[in-house]
Amino acid sequence: MIKKQENMSFNNHRASFFIVVGRVFRYAFQNILRNFGLAIITISILVLSLISVNTLLAVKSLTAAAVHAIEKQVDISVFFVPEATEKQVDEVRAYMAQFNSVTTVDVISREDALAAFKARHADNPEILKSLAVLETNPLGAIVVVHTKDAKDYKVILDSFEKQTQFNSIVQRRSFEDRGKIVERVEFLTARAQDGALGLAALFALIAVLIVFNAIRVAIYTQREEISIKKLVGATNGFIRAPFFIEGFVYVSVSVGIVAGIMHIATRYIDPFLGPLFSGGGFSLHATFFQNSGQLFGIELVALLAITWMTSVIAMRKYLQK
Amino acid sequence: MIRLDAVSKVYGGGIPALEDIHLHIAPGEFVSIVGQSGTGKTTLVKLLIAEERATNGRIEIGGWDITRIGRGDVPLLRRQMGIIFQDFKLLPNKTAFENVAFALEVAGESRPRIRRAVTQLLDIVGITEAAHRFPFELSGGEQQRVAIARSLAHRPKILVADEPTGNLDTLNTQEIIRILKKINEFGTTVLLVTHNREVVNDLRRRVITLDKGRISHDQKTGKYVI
Numbered sequence: 450m451i452k453k454q455e456n457m458s459f460n461n462h463r464a465s466f467f468i469v470v471g472r473v474f475r476y477a478f479q480n481i482l483r484n485f486g487l488a489i490i491t492i493s494i495l496v497l498s499l500i501s502v503n504t505l506l507a508v509k510s511l512t513a514a515a516v517h518a519i520e521k522q523v524d525i526s527v528f529f530v531p532e533a534t535e536k537q538v539d540e541v542r543a544y545m546a547q548f549n550s551v552t553t554v555d556v557i558s559r560e561d562a563l564a565a566f567k568a569r570h571a572d573n574p575e576i577l578k579s580l581a582v583l584e585t586n587p588l589g590a591i592v593v594v595h596t597k598d599a600k601d602y603k604v605i606l607d608s609f610e611k612q613t614q615f616n617s618i619v620q621r622r623s624f625e626d627r628g629k630i631v632e633r634v635e636f637l638t639a640r641a642q643d644g645a646l647g648l649a650a651l652f653a654l655i656a657v658l659i660v661f662n663a664i665r666v667a668i669y670t671q672r673e674e675i676s677i678k679k680l681v682g683a684t685n686g687f688i689r690a691p692f693f694i695e696g697f698v699y700v701s702v703s704v705g706i707v708a709g710i711m712h713i714a715t716r717y718i719d720p721f722l723g724p725l726f727s728g729g730g731f732s733l734h735a736t737f738f739q740n741s742g743q744l745f746g747i748e749l750v751a752l753l754a755i756t757w758m759t760s761v762i763a764m765r766k767y768l769q770k
Numbered sequence: 771m772i773r774l775d776a777v778s779k780v781y782g783g784g785i786p787a788l789e790d791i792h793l794h795i796a797p798g799e800f801v802s803i804v805g806q807s808g809t810g811k812t813t814l815v816k817l818l819i820a821e822e823r824a825t826n827g828r829i830e831i832g833g834w835d836i837t838r839i840g841r842g843d844v845p846l847l848r849r850q851m852g853i854i855f856q857d858f859k860l861l862p863n864k865t866a867f868e869n870v871a872f873a874l875e876v877a878g879e880s881r882p883r884i885r886r887a888v889t890q891l892l893d894i895v896g897i898t899e900a901a902h903r904f905p906f907e908l909s910g911g912e913q914q915r916v917a918i919a920r921s922l923a924h925r926p927k928i929l930v931a932d933e934p935t936g937n938l939d940t941l942n943t944q945e946i947i948r949i950l951k952k953i954n955e956f957g958t959t960v961l962l963v964t965h966n967r968e969v970v971n972d973l974r975r976r977v978i979t980l981d982k983g984r985i986s987h988d989q990k991t992g993k994y995v996i
């Protein structure tokens with residue numbers, strides 16, 4: 450009389466896919482609205498976890514930019530004696546330019562060097578007066594070398610020193626005094642990057658644990674409902690689907706909120722960063738949102754994976770009977 | 771309609787909750803199951819709705835051997851039985867109407883049919899006015915009537931009630947029993963687990979008494995004997 454196939458009272462039809470999808474979506478949104486307090490708490494936890502991770506990512510790109518800015522200020526300047534000919538200066542320029550790691554070699558002519566010197570001391574009549582006394586330009590030309598990486602300077606400088614043919618025309622090189630800075634910068638770069646990465650990993654781990662627990666609690670509070678649904682003949686999929694949809698809503702809303710917060714926060718911070726980067730042009734906002742689609746996409750997918758996996762694990766116990 | 775052959779149930783290696791149960795219940799019967807607390811009444815109900823599996827023996831419901839029923843078939847079995855509990859087991863975030871509708875929604879019924887069926891079911895148990903209230907806005911008696919409406923959603927051939935009046939006062943108890951009798955009159959086999967001596971004695975129907983996991987009495991028109 451009772452059969453495996455269901456044919457008791459109504460027509461024995463398979464549930465239409467669209468009816469089922471419509472229903473689980475309705476349950477999910479009803480559940481969110483009717484458990485609004487729990488929804489707020491869950492979203493808050495997700496948002497806080499995401500903010501901590503994103504803040505560290507922002508700090509990481511900030512340190513990278515700072516290190517880069519310091520590196521840009523480091524250069525090798527070769528000061529020539531006034532007697533050095535243009536040809537000799539150009540030989541040095543050409544020598545420097547042959548290195549792969551060198552990005553730019555600028556030549557400042559004797560005249561430009563003098564003009565710059567005068568401009569620098571425009572408010573010091575003493576210096577200008579003593580300069581006027583001299584009949585000839587006392588300054589030599591300058592060759593300024595920039596490299597891709599701070600650690601390249603030492604290599605270039607070492608090989609430059611071995612070129613004894615230049616000894617007679619070079620008055621001094623400016624790099625010695627900056628060698629220490631470069632070493633410090635290199636040291637700090639490595640530490641800062643390691644530190645930020647380690648912290649970000651730690652925060653991400655904590656965030657995962659917090660989210661894991663929040664989902665478990667959310668499902669624990671609904672364990673009674675899960676068992677009731679089973680008792681009235683719901684399949685496991687029919688019970689799980691609304692939870693997955695809820696998880697998707699919570700995660701998307703949270704990632705959206707965090708993207709908004711990061712947008713506002715980096716915009717707010719940018720004006721304060723201006724003076725720190727004398728080169729100008731650095732924007733934390735622009736840097737952080739450069740690959741924002743990818744960044745928040747990864748965060749969305751990662752959070753979805755975590756929440757869904759947690760849901761499956763947490764619900765399994767209550768779906769047994 | 772219900773047949774148990776030499777059924778026993780042992781939870782996790784302890785003493786048996788049920789032992790060597792032989793039972794046959796014919797279609798249309800109204801059977802009360804009585805016995806002291808801890809004698810296996812609820813365990814018997816759980817075996818019938820496949821919430822637990824028998825350790826030994828064989829269980830058949832409406833010609834379907836459910837002794838080793840597969841996980842995927844459990845929902846199909848439950849959609850053909852009505853089940854009522856002492857604690858009502860309504861979904862707290864759904865209204866009375868939605869609770870009854872849910873039992874039909876899980877089976878993929880269409881909306882118009884569900885609307886018609888639920889309206890009718892709530893009318894039968896006298897909950898029309900409170901249809902859109904949530905369980906916490908209903909009295910115990912009203913909640914149990916909603917649960918009965920839900921259990922009838924699929925017009926089950928079998929209704930199993932585990933101490934449905936355990937949380938109710940005398941008036942509500944009488945009302946619930948009246949509804950169960952009515953359901954039985956329309957042909958549904960009713961299995962009523964109860965502690966209530968008066969209920970059993972008033973019914974004057976078959977009474978099965980459990981004692982320490984075994985059937986100690988099975989009387990055609992029984993009395994509460996403990």
Ligand SMILES: Nc1ncnc2c1ncn2[C@@H]1O[C@H](COP(=O)(O)OP(=O)(O)O)[C@@H](O)[C@H]1O
Binds near residue numbers: 782810814
């Ligand atoms: N899930 C379970 N795990 C272990 N023992 C159980 C479980 N459910 C019930 N029991 C035991 O089985 C016996 C019968 O319980 P039950 O069927 O609930 O009795 P009743 O409903 O007659 O009060 C009791 O000794 C009880 O402790």
Ligand SMILES: [Mg+2]
Binds near residue numbers: 811812
């Ligand atoms: Mg019991």
